[in-house]
Amino acid sequence: MTDQFAIQTEELTKHYGKVRALEDLTLDIHTGEIVGFLGPNGAGKTTMIRTIMDEIRATSGRASILGMDTHTHSVEIRKHIGYVPGDLAMYPNLTGRDTLTYFSNLRGGVDWGYVEVLADRLDADLSRKVGDLSTGNRQKVGLIQAFMNQPDLLIMDEPSSGLDPLVQREFQTMMRELTAEGRTVFLSSHTLSEVQRVADRVGIIRQGRLAVVESIAELRSKALRRVDLAFDAAVDGSVFEQFPGVRDVVVENHHVSMSFEGQMESLLNLATSRYTLVDITTQEADLEEIFLTYYHDEAESV
Amino acid sequence: MQATITTRSFRDRWKGWTIGAALLGVLLLGAMAIYRDIDVDVYSSLPDVFLSMMGIPEGADVGVLSYAAVYGTYGAMTLAGLAIATGSASIAGEERNGTIGLLFANPTSRTQVLVAKAAALVLLAGLGAVILHGAGLFAPALLDVSTSGTYLGALMFHMFVNALFYGFMAMAVGAWTGKGPIASGVSAGVMIISFIAAGLLAAPALAQFNGLVRVMPWNFYNGSDPINNGVDWGDMAVLIAGIALFVVIGVIGINRRDFRGRTTGVTLLDRLRSHPLTATVAERLAGSSRVSQIWIKTASEHQGLLLITSAVMFLLMGVIMGPLYSLMDADLLSMADGLPEVFLALFGGGNMSTPEGFYQLETFGMMAPAAIMTATITIGAGALAGEEARGTMGLLLANPVRRSTVLLQKTVAMVLYGATVGFAAFAGVAAGSLMGGLGMSISNIAATSLLATLVGIVIGSLALAIGAATGRLSAAIAGAAGAAILFHLLNAFLPLSDRFAGYAKWSPFYYYLTSDPLVNGMHWGHAAVLAGLTIGLVALSVLLFERRDLRKNG
Numbered sequence: 001m002t003d004q005f006a007i008q009t010e011e012l013t014k015h016y017g018k019v020r021a022l023e024d025l026t027l028d029i030h031t032g033e034i035v036g037f038l039g040p041n042g043a044g045k046t047t048m049i050r051t052i053m054d055e056i057r058a059t060s061g062r063a064s065i066l067g068m069d070t071h072t073h074s075v076e077i078r079k080h081i082g083y084v085p086g087d088l089a090m091y092p093n094l095t096g097r098d099t100l101t102y103f104s105n106l107r108g109g110v111d112w113g114y115v116e117v118l119a120d121r122l123d124a125d126l127s128r129k130v131g132d133l134s135t136g137n138r139q140k141v142g143l144i145q146a147f148m149n150q151p152d153l154l155i156m157d158e159p160s161s162g163l164d165p166l167v168q169r170e171f172q173t174m175m176r177e178l179t180a181e182g183r184t185v186f187l188s189s190h191t192l193s194e195v196q197r198v199a200d201r202v203g204i205i206r207q208g209r210l211a212v213v214e215s216i217a218e219l220r221s222k223a224l225r226r227v228d229l230a231f232d233a234a235v236d237g238s239v240f241e242q243f244p245g246v247r248d249v250v251v252e253n254h255h256v257s258m259s260f261e262g263q264m265e266s267l268l269n270l271a272t273s274r275y276t277l278v279d280i281t282t283q284e285a286d287l288e289e290i291f292l293t294y295y296h297d298e299a300e301s302v
Numbered sequence: 303m304q305a306t307i308t309t310r311s312f313r314d315r316w317k318g319w320t321i322g323a324a325l326l327g328v329l330l331l332g333a334m335a336i337y338r339d340i341d342v343d344v345y346s347s348l349p350d351v352f353l354s355m356m357g358i359p360e361g362a363d364v365g366v367l368s369y370a371a372v373y374g375t376y377g378a379m380t381l382a383g384l385a386i387a388t389g390s391a392s393i394a395g396e397e398r399n400g401t402i403g404l405l406f407a408n409p410t411s412r413t414q415v416l417v418a419k420a421a422a423l424v425l426l427a428g429l430g431a432v433i434l435h436g437a438g439l440f441a442p443a444l445l446d447v448s449t450s451g452t453y454l455g456a457l458m459f460h461m462f463v464n465a466l467f468y469g470f471m472a473m474a475v476g477a478w479t480g481k482g483p484i485a486s487g488v489s490a491g492v493m494i495i496s497f498i499a500a501g502l503l504a505a506p507a508l509a510q511f512n513g514l515v516r517v518m519p520w521n522f523y524n525g526s527d528p529i530n531n532g533v534d535w536g537d538m539a540v541l542i543a544g545i546a547l548f549v550v551i552g553v554i555g556i557n558r559r560d561f562r563g564r565t566t567g568v569t570l571l572d573r574l575r576s577h578p579l580t581a582t583v584a585e586r587l588a589g590s591s592r593v594s595q596i597w598i599k600t601a602s603e604h605q606g607l608l609l610i611t612s613a614v615m616f617l618l619m620g621v622i623m624g625p626l627y628s629l630m631d632a633d634l635l636s637m638a639d640g641l642p643e644v645f646l647a648l649f650g651g652g653n654m655s656t657p658e659g660f661y662q663l664e665t666f667g668m669m670a671p672a673a674i675m676t677a678t679i680t681i682g683a684g685a686l687a688g689e690e691a692r693g694t695m696g697l698l699l700a701n702p703v704r705r706s707t708v709l710l711q712k713t714v715a716m717v718l719y720g721a722t723v724g725f726a727a728f729a730g731v732a733a734g735s736l737m738g739g740l741g742m743s744i745s746n747i748a749a750t751s752l753l754a755t756l757v758g759i760v761i762g763s764l765a766l767a768i769g770a771a772t773g774r775l776s777a778a779i780a781g782a783a784g785a786a787i788l789f790h791l792l793n794a795f796l797p798l799s800d801r802f803a804g805y806a807k808w809s810p811f812y813y814y815l816t817s818d819p820l821v822n823g824m825h826w827g828h829a830a831v832l833a834g835l836t837i838g839l840v841a842l843s844v845l846l847f848e849r850r851d852l853r854k855n856g
Contacts, residue, residue, distance in 0.1 A: 053700065085693075091694060
């Protein structure tokens with residue numbers, strides 16, 4: 001057993017007939033880190049998670065969790081993990097407390113004091129029937145369910161859907177506390193902002209293939225962003241056009257605007273070395289632009 | 303807009319109707335082939351109560367007999383059952399699925415939606431009747447059986463209107479309450495009770511009750527014997543008036559109330575839980591105990607169904623039949639001598655002149671296994687396929703439990719349900735025998751109930767296996783229910799022909815009543831066959847379920 005990796009996949013592949021839901025996905029997730037799994041709808045995030053949860057079986061390749069094979073040791077693995085499936089569905093006729101009791105019994109008991117703490121932190125009402133709860137309140141029960149056995153690894157598929165911003169923040173704090181204790185979190189999302197705030201590394205998946213795995217800092221520096229520079233005099237646009245990472249330069253008298261991908265520092269060095277910089281505005285790249293960057297690159301490489 | 307709703311509702315359901323009607327067509331072909339092979343004169347000597355129960359007119363020939371037996375009873379009930387399923391899903395189904403909000407986001411009035419759904423129901427029933435009519439013309443032509451003097455079209459029209467009557471009843475109840483199970487439960491209950499009452503009470507032996515027959519909806523469908531006499535416009539007018547009334551009730555109902563969101567049912571335990579007097583005990587029962595094991599939680603999910611089927615078996619099919627038999631006894635005895643052996647085999651050798659034979663025909667022949675199977679199929683199909691359809695299987699299996707553990711625990715719940723209904727049948731018949739002073743052997747009643755329970759569990763295991771293999775709830779329910787009807791009919795019809803008699807052993811029902819357990823007591827060999835079948839099917843389910851990808855949702 002190697003304790004170093006929380007999740008390891010080797011060329012994990014899942015085909016449904018001719019549909020290639022997952023293609024040669026190789027990914028290592030270390031213990032103690034939070035890894036976000038990003039991708040548009042239908043990219044294969046859920047397929048990957050369901051495969052390592054042994055809900056569905058890989059066409060080829062293998063995966064291990066905490067050093068154990070996800071298929072042959074699935075029961076043993078599940079003692080050590082917490083899981084929030086995507087499109088969380090629960091038993092509508094059970095109350096939140098009944099639901100948690102049920103899963104606690106299947107686990108051979110959990111610390112109820114901790115459950116109460118979790119419910120309190122997430123402001124969850126456990127006395128009402130799950131079917132009568134709103135999406136967000138139902139999701140809270142799902143989150144408590146995943147956290148309550150203090151798992152070594154949390155696997156969550158779009159865990160914060162329906163949660164209001166306050167609860168989302170609390171949830172992010174809870175994830176960080178977990179990793180501070182050396183536990184691991186793996187979550188999928190299609191919103192960068194969430195992943196950005198909490199994750200150490202991000203994997204981007206597209207059409208079943210892993211496009212990139214990088215730290216948030218690297219991803220940000222690589223991301224395409226709009227930069228507007230204002231100078232005290234008219235400038236020559238060609239200086240910027242030739243600079244690596246710069247695209248779509250538009251010069252308007254004292255203003256230069258461009259798309260930029262790379263280290264901000266180097267661009268500023270260039271700008272200040274020749275002219276006097278008066279003002280600078282940059283627009284942070286949103287998820288769409290990052291996707292476009294990676295998808296653009298991949299389309300070129302194919 | 304309305305046309306769109308009608309078309310969509312039609313497209314959602316046409317497959318079920320087509321398969322149901324086509325299956326009946328095949329059964330008609332099979333029944334005709336067997337009836338052609340045997341001397342049908344035996345039927346002329348049967349007691350009235352049986353003939354009126356089965357909707358078989360006097361002096362029937364091969365053609366009439368086949369139409370009456372397959373279409374008149376099973377066919378009419380199947381069409382009505384499909385109509386009830388469609389009708390109860392019309393409004394209540396959309397509410398349960400949480401799609402009603404989306405539907406009414408479009409610029410249509412509630413009345414328009416109801417009318418569009420009603421149109422789809424009429425079209426679907428029409429489709430079913432047309433397929434049945436086609437098969438009804440094809441089968442005799444293929445087998446060279448004469449059908450002169452029969453009014454197949456009239457029978458079809460009666461079946462069509464009859465199906466719509468129950469379908470619209472379900473739609474009206476669904477529109478009024480928004481609860482699908484109540485809509486289908488009420489309508490199916492009215493249908494079954496009126497079917498039994500119309501057949502039973504119409505017998506000359508119960509002349510004093512004949513007035514009651516006139517108010518039974520089922521009597522308006524076949525009381526006029528449409529296959530021999532053509533359409534009875536008076537009776538049809540009554541049913542059509544009933545349909546119109548249901549539409550009006552439905553329109554009022556859907557317009558007056560709040561729509562429900564995704565619905566959570568309120569069970570008996572929930573009520574006790576909220577009542578201060580019973581809260582503490584119920585809290586323990588409904589809360590901690592209920593979720594302590596997978597099988598207990600599964601068993602807690604269909605309390606209403608279990609309660610109703612057990613109560614029906616105990617009271618209606620058990621207790622009441624005893625005193626009823628005392629009333630009819632003399633007439634049946636006088637007729638019993640004329641019954642030919644070949645016919646008696648149809649009911650496992652039961653003899654109508656004895657209380658055992660009577661109970662076999664009325665309670666154990668069809669109703670007891672049907673009630674037990676209702677319970678076992680519900681749990682068996684819901685066990686895996688239901689949990690997958692609701693999307694909860696992923697969460698359940700995120701816990702450190704094996705797939706086989708989940709499956710076996712759910713099997714325990716299914717066996718428990720079958721045994722409960724089986725026990726209700728036993729207790730009811732035993733009480734009926736005591737109250738009617740019939741002096742039946744209690745241990746033989748127990749043996750028969752046990753065999754009925756076992757055959758019900760076999761069919762429930764089949765539903766489990768189909769669910770394990772496919773993860774599809776509808777496939778599991780329809781497959782097991784369809785197989786049950788087929789097996790029952792095979793076991794009933796095949797022994798009538800010397801050529802095919804041996805094949806009856808392939809039906810699980812052969813091991814239920816063939817040994818005549820009400821008279822002869824327990825047949826352990828047959829019980830072992832049924833138990834073995836169950837074990838085999840459950841083992842197969844484990845194999846199939848272990849190696850399959852879970853479905854994401856229904």
